[in-house]
Amino acid sequence: MSHSSADEAAKGAPQQEVVLMKGNEAIAHAAIRYGADGYFGYPITPQSEVLETLEALHPWDTTGMVVLQAESELASINMVYGGAATGKTVMTSSSSPGISLMCEGLSYIAACELPCLVVNVMRGGPGLGTIHPSQADYFQATKGGGHGDYHFIVLAPSTVQEMADFVGLSFDLAFKYRTPAMILADGIVGQMMEKVVLPPFRPRRTPEQIAELCPWAATGNPSRRKPNTITSLELDSAEMEKNNNRFQATYRRIEEAEQRSVSYLTDDAEYLIVAFGSVARICQKAIDDARGRGAKIGLLRPVTLWPFPEKAVAEVASRVKGILVVELNAGQMIEDVKLASRCTVPVHHFGRLGGIIPNPGEIDNELERLFPEAFPSKS
Template identity: 60%
Template structure:
């Protein structure tokens, strides 16, 4: 059994990065995720594991430092909140194009623009439908607890290296700022340069005589080659869609209605499920853990088994609900409820929406 601590989500994410054997973190502070870099600076991971922590001059510099370190086969991460994540999109597209592994976290705040510093889930489209330019995807993990803020760092790095793909931990101001009990996993040692060289035949670790040059680029001016490259990327995304879907079903066994939610909205929805069950309403919660890949197959299957309606609950004007509609594909009623712009909906509001939009609607 490892250590039990009371930590903020942001602090758990930072501590998990050290324990996951990360080689480097590059970042730039922004509310509500500044505790990540604050914790890392105070913790001096260089003395614990040799991990580099650097405050870059901007978010753009930080993501390009990530690109460089990832190219050298290093376990590297960055984090920010919504406006800062927008700045990083060019770098993320390049990392996706160059097929490099990296982990980054977005502790979402309300937008658009500088918006507000209060919690939001309005970056769903940016996270799952591109964000940067080009035909790429990234794995998106949505933690709903401080425990998952820690655990998904470890899982995220594993997925990033397994598929050589950017992995995003899509959190929000609630999960970042709240404190909960967290059981920290045992530290994983950082890889040595020799181990990186051996494990990752693509990593640019310095050309030895008699070996092939290793080139990292997202550019190919020959369109036929570029289409080939895109085919390869799409095959990878297909494999991820088939193998890496994650979700949690709560009280769904006898449910007539289902609330679909992720992150802090899923926690609030879980309370709404309890309130509804106390009134005799048979409702369950479909908590998304991966947003890409989206659990469309399972959702459609549930729909065929007699679920009368799905309520998509998210702190946005209706983004995730589009994927719910695609999954359900007309087989059952789908409605959306959510507060936004930094307002967090309450369990009572979710219950009212369920009664009005799904049961009575």
């Protein structure tokens, strides 16, 4: 079933509208509205609606945005590389197995200090795995994925609204720091429909604006500058170390300025859940239920997974008695929580694997099992 809102968006009629749509569809609408120049992708469940929605909206007839179904994820990410190298605002999306294929290209893009957006709507792995929701690519996203010492900005949306909002935020941060940015979503937030306020339309950047914003870009028109080369190759190790030091300096600036998280009922919390993405919402309901039984539990939801919000975690960790990290994986973000909390309090993990989503009740049971003293009515 298609959306009448899709037709309206293509016509560019209302600047701000409230619609009901899937997270994947919101990504597509937000990209067009942000003024993205190009999307290159390959279908894979559970995120194919991104490409499908873009094709249905045919933005090449309105904003001039290029949309192309590539022959593979390898080609997709290298198209993104090619587009970003010319200073354009470009993106791709995929799901876990496809992102693995893209890691080569991501390493090159990071090494060339190019801005771009990659969306990963995670599914359960490893291997071909399942098509159901997962958060098992946390390590891959936050620790690099491809070869070499690099990072990129990773944002974890928990609502369809954030799927839409993080497109613009990702592009803004990517261009600000000349780094790739990733929206690390999961099948839940990709497939669920919610109320979303779409951002207003912005014009795509003009060649003049690109020349000014991206003096490094290989735009093909060096008339007022020396020709630019986009390359990650530097055979002189001393020079390559300098390049690496420059990357690391950028990462330190990002870590300092861009940590983001959302707190829920942490002010009086005696125990803390740390969870990201849609899982944080399941935990929020579990916390509401637990609070109904007198347990003072709070939630800290990292919004940036890299940079990890270590300041916020450290602050709350310093005044609680225990932490539970809930993830759709076997224990990945917990490592960053332990590092941030400096292991001053016990940090436990609860995870479901392979595409299984825990219900709020399962998390409540785990809270009671781990922190029985938190539940006064029980004891």
